[in-house]
Amino acid sequence: MQFPVSDAAPDFVRPVSQACTQAQFRTPEFEFWCREIREPFRFHRKLWEYCYLLQALSTRGMMAPGRRGLGFGVGKEMTVAVLAARGVRVTATDLDLAAAGPEWVDTGQHAAGVADLNDKWICPTDLFAKLVDFRVEDMNAISRDLEDYDFAWSLCAFEHLGSLENGLNFVKNSLRCIRPGGILVHTTEFNISSDDATLDTGPAVLFRKRDFLQLAEDLAKDGHHLEMNFNLGGGELDDYIDEAPWNDRRHLRLRLGGFVTTSFGFIIRKAG
Secondary structure (H helix, E strand, O other): OOOOEEOOOOOOOOOOEEEOOHHHHOOHHHHHHHHHOOOOOOEEHHHHHHHHHHHHHHOOOOOOOOOEEEEEOOOOOOHHHHHHHOOOEEEEEEOOHHHHOHHHHOOOOOOOOHHHHOOOOOOOHHHHHHHEEEEEOOOOOOOOOOOOEEEEEEEOOHHHOEEHHHHHHHHHHHHHHEEEEEEEEEEEEEEOOOOOOOOOEEOOOOEOHHHHHHHHHHHHHOOOEOOEEOOOOOOHHHHOEEOOOOOOOEEOEEEEOOEEEEEEEEEEEOOO
């Protein structure tokens, strides 16, 4: 195995590829990013994904004027505005409105244009207009002109590409979009109840530990750097499984299709 793997308690100060756990919420860094994205503190895995992305980019020097970032399936993420407010030039992408489907559009999770990405006024309007571009993009067929970015990201998006294979291929293909030494941050679903049976096709799939390890091995063979941590925490909410209809404040683990899942984030530094 050509990459470090740990089962120690995950660190939120300088995160690596790791799962969402309760202890990470009670850190100054997590609470700082909650304030920056203007979201109330709560134990919700989606909030963890926003803060995880921003902390990962911040600690790797990606939040600086002149940096270029590419977001896939951004929906209405406030992270775009946080980046722009720090002088980062962002290309934000999402599915075509006709292809998104009512489950995304009707629940307000789909971005139809750039105006949807600064509705909390996190970034001054003139600066946002200068630094942020929006375009339609299919994550299963990334356009060839999306290249030479300092970093790229997606938050809980690549499990919706139709199959496990499509999702893993997206991660590999997205490396093409960033320069050598650049950073990828992707979060997705992590099946923590089985390393065998899972949801492997459909509108949402669940990746297993073995899928993550195989992906990490493939990436490491090509010279890309990542560190893996599979600790699942020991807090009360790390054992609590949310059931539909979802709880907005106790939502770190949930049951989907008979399996227990949580969020897992990847941080990959491109070779070179």
